[in-house]
Amino acid sequence: MVLISSARDYVGRMLQDISGMKVLVVDSQTVSIVSVVYSQSELLQKEVFLVELVDSMSKESMAHLKAVYFLRPTSENIQHLRRHLASPRFGEYHLFFSNILKTTQIQVLADSDEQEVVKQVQEFYADFVAIDPCHFTLNVPLNHIYMLPAVVDPPSSQNFCDRAVDGIAAVFLALKRRPVIRYQRTSDIAKRIAQEASKLMYEQESGLFDFRRTEISPLLLIIDRRDDPVTPLLNQWTYQAMVHELLGIEDNKVNLRSIGKISEDHQEVVLSSEQDAFFKANMYENFGDLGMNIKQMVDEFQQIAKSNQNIQTIEDMAKFVDNYPEYRRMQGNVSKHVTMVTEMSKIVEERKLMLVSQTEQELACNGGQVAAFEAVINLLNNESISDVDRLRLVMLYALRYEKESSVQLMQLFNKLSSLSAKYKPGVMIIFFFFFLMEKQLVQFLLKQAGVDKRTGDLFGNRDLLNIARNMARGLKGVENVYTQHQPLLFQTMESITKGRLRDLDYPFVGNHFQQGRPQEVVIFIIGGTTYEEARVVTLQNATNSGTRFILGGSVVLNSKRFLFAN
Incomplete structure (x- = not known):
C-alpha cells in the first residue's frame, strides 16, 4: 500500500498546489505511473482537462492553461523540453521529474527558459508503476x-x-x-x-x-x-494471474476489443484492487470459487435492479436518482467481471487447459520421470492442444529432467518438429528476434536457466528440508491440483x-x-x-x-x- 499511496501523494501534490485549468504532459512511461494510481475522473477533479504525450503534442497555443510536466529525467525528455520552452504554448510551466536530475540537465532547462515561463522544477520520486x-x-x-x-x-x-x-x-x-x-x-x-x-x-x-x-x-x-523459469511457464488458476495469462493486463487495464460483440464501455476495463472492491476480494481466489462469487454478485445486482423497477412515488424517484451513479457503477462492474470470466472459460475449454495444467503442475511439483514422459507425449498427440501449450510442456519437462533423460528429451523434440511440419509447414516461432525452431528454443532456455545456472532449489530435490516438505505434501495430498505449485x-x-x-x-x-x-x-x-x-x-x-x-x-x-x- 505504501508505494501506491506514495505515488498518489506525488501526483496529488503536483496538481492540487497549482490552481486553475491544467494540461498534464507525460512521457510513454510516466503515463503508466499516473494511470495506475489516478483515474480520469480524479484528474478532472484536479482541473486537468487535457493529457498529452511529450513527444506528440499539438502546436496549438493554449495560454489559458497551465502546463504540468511529469517526465522521466532522460536526455530525450530534456531535449523535448528545450523545444517546448523555445516557443511556449502554455501560460505557465511546472516541471516535475520522476527521478534525480543531473546538474547539467538543470542548467540546460535554465538556459532554455528565455521567456521565463517555468515556475518550478522539482523531483518527485515515483519512477515505478505501483500496480x-x-x-x-x-x-x-x-x-x-x-x-x-x-x-x-x-x-x-x-x-x-x-x-x-x-x-x-x-x-x-x-x-x-x-x-x-x-x-x-x-x-x-x-x-x-x-x-x-x-x-x-x-x-x-x-x-x-x-x-x-x-x-x-x-x-x-x-x-x-x-x-x-518455471513459474512464468505455468497456466494460472487464481483470478488476477489467470486474467493476465489468458487476456493480458497492462497497467491494470485489460483490453477486451478482441472479444466478439462488446459494448464500447467495456472494450478496455480497469482491474485495480484499489478501485474495485469485488476484484480486491477475489483477485487471489481460484477459478472454481470465483464462479460462485460472481454468481452471488449477479444475484445481488438483480435484486437491486428489481427494487429500482418499483418506483411508485416522487420520493422513490428521487432516491433512485441519488443512487443512480452507484447503480451504474455496480452494473458496469458486474458486466466487466462476467465478460472476463465468460471469455476465460471459453479459452480454457478450447485449449483444454485443465488437462494441460494438471500435467504442468505434476512436472513442476512432483517426481516420476516415466509417468511425466507418457503424460507429455499423450498431450503432444492430442490435436486439441495448441502449439504454444505443447511447447511449454516440453520446456517444463526439459527443465525438470535435463540431466536425466537426454533420449526422451530428443524424442519430445522430434515429436514437436513432426507436429509443426504436420500442422504448420515451414512456420517457425519468433523468439528474442531470432527465428528459432522449438528444439533450439528449449535448448536456449536450458542454456540460460538450466540447473547449472540456478542458485535456488527450484524443484525441491537438493535441500533435505525441501525434500521432506515435498514428501509431506505428497502424503497429505493437495487441496487443488491446479494450484499446488509454489x-x-x-x-x-x-x-x-x-x-x-x-x-x-x-x-x-x-x-x-x-x-x-x-x-x-x-x-x-x-x-x-x-x-x-x-x-x-x-x-x-x-x-x-x-x-x-x-x-x-x-x-x-x-x-x-x-x-x-x-
Missing part, C-alpha cells in the same frame, strides 16, 4: 535483452541496467530508506545492478539517501528470473524471515552486512515478476511474520511475454 499494494514494475521494453550475449546490443543492455537502478533508487527514496544490498551470486547482471545501486545510494547521491536510520536496515535483494520466491522469503539466506549464495555488496532479521525487504527480479509471485508476497505479509515484503521487477510476465518477449 498493487506490494507489487511494482518498471515496464522495461526489450526485457529479454540482458539474456542475450553482450555483443548483440551493448547500448540496450546498459539502458536496461540504468533503468533498473533508477527504478530501485526511486522506490527507496519514496520509502525514505537506504537499504543494505544483496544479490544472486550466479547472476552477473544482478551483481552489476546491485553494485551500481550501492554506488548511487552510498556515494554519488549519499545526501539524498541520508534518512533516519532504523535499528535494522531494510534489505534490497536483487535476483534473476532465470533462477525460476514459486521459488516462497522459499527465498522463508529463508529471509528465518535468517537462513546464505551469504555464499546471496552476498552483500561492499562491506555491508546485516545483524538480525530485516523488517522491510524489497525483492527485485531482473527479467520480470509474475502475479503468482505477487500473490505469494501478499499472503506472506498477511502472516504478520515481522517482515514486510515488497516485490518489483522489470516487467510483469505471463507465458507469452516470457517466451516471445512481447
Whole structure:
C-alpha cells in the first residue's frame, strides 16, 4: 500500500498546489505511473482537462492553461523540453521529474527558459508503476535483452541496467530508506545492478539517501528470473494471474476489443484492487470459487435492479436518482467481471487447459520421470492442444529432467518438429528476434536457466528440508491440483524471515552486512515478476511474520511475454 499511496501523494501534490485549468504532459512511461494510481475522473477533479504525450503534442497555443510536466529525467525528455520552452504554448510551466536530475540537465532547462515561463522544477520520486499494494514494475521494453550475449546490443543492455537502478533508487527514496544490498551470486547482471545501486545510494547521491536510520536496515535483494523459469511457464488458476495469462493486463487495464460483440464501455476495463472492491476480494481466489462469487454478485445486482423497477412515488424517484451513479457503477462492474470470466472459460475449454495444467503442475511439483514422459507425449498427440501449450510442456519437462533423460528429451523434440511440419509447414516461432525452431528454443532456455545456472532449489530435490516438505505434501495430498505449485520466491522469503539466506549464495555488496532479521525487504527480479509471485508476497505479509515484503521487477510476465518477449 505504501508505494501506491506514495505515488498518489506525488501526483496529488503536483496538481492540487497549482490552481486553475491544467494540461498534464507525460512521457510513454510516466503515463503508466499516473494511470495506475489516478483515474480520469480524479484528474478532472484536479482541473486537468487535457493529457498529452511529450513527444506528440499539438502546436496549438493554449495560454489559458497551465502546463504540468511529469517526465522521466532522460536526455530525450530534456531535449523535448528545450523545444517546448523555445516557443511556449502554455501560460505557465511546472516541471516535475520522476527521478534525480543531473546538474547539467538543470542548467540546460535554465538556459532554455528565455521567456521565463517555468515556475518550478522539482523531483518527485515515483519512477515505478505501483500496480498493487506490494507489487511494482518498471515496464522495461526489450526485457529479454540482458539474456542475450553482450555483443548483440551493448547500448540496450546498459539502458536496461540504468533503468533498473533508477527504478530501485526511486522506490527507496519514496520509502525514505537506504537499504543494505544483496544479490544472486550466479547472476552477473544482478551483481552489476546491485553494485551500481550501492554506488548511487552510498556515494554519488549519499545526501539524498541520508534518512533516519532504523535499528535494522531494510534489505534490497536483487535476483534473476532465470533462477525460476518455471513459474512464468505455468497456466494460472487464481483470478488476477489467470486474467493476465489468458487476456493480458497492462497497467491494470485489460483490453477486451478482441472479444466478439462488446459494448464500447467495456472494450478496455480497469482491474485495480484499489478501485474495485469485488476484484480486491477475489483477485487471489481460484477459478472454481470465483464462479460462485460472481454468481452471488449477479444475484445481488438483480435484486437491486428489481427494487429500482418499483418506483411508485416522487420520493422513490428521487432516491433512485441519488443512487443512480452507484447503480451504474455496480452494473458496469458486474458486466466487466462476467465478460472476463465468460471469455476465460471459453479459452480454457478450447485449449483444454485443465488437462494441460494438471500435467504442468505434476512436472513442476512432483517426481516420476516415466509417468511425466507418457503424460507429455499423450498431450503432444492430442490435436486439441495448441502449439504454444505443447511447447511449454516440453520446456517444463526439459527443465525438470535435463540431466536425466537426454533420449526422451530428443524424442519430445522430434515429436514437436513432426507436429509443426504436420500442422504448420515451414512456420517457425519468433523468439528474442531470432527465428528459432522449438528444439533450439528449449535448448536456449536450458542454456540460460538450466540447473547449472540456478542458485535456488527450484524443484525441491537438493535441500533435505525441501525434500521432506515435498514428501509431506505428497502424503497429505493437495487441496487443488491446479494450484499446488509454489514459486521459488516462497522459499527465498522463508529463508529471509528465518535468517537462513546464505551469504555464499546471496552476498552483500561492499562491506555491508546485516545483524538480525530485516523488517522491510524489497525483492527485485531482473527479467520480470509474475502475479503468482505477487500473490505469494501478499499472503506472506498477511502472516504478520515481522517482515514486510515488497516485490518489483522489470516487467510483469505471463507465458507469452516470457517466451516471445512481447
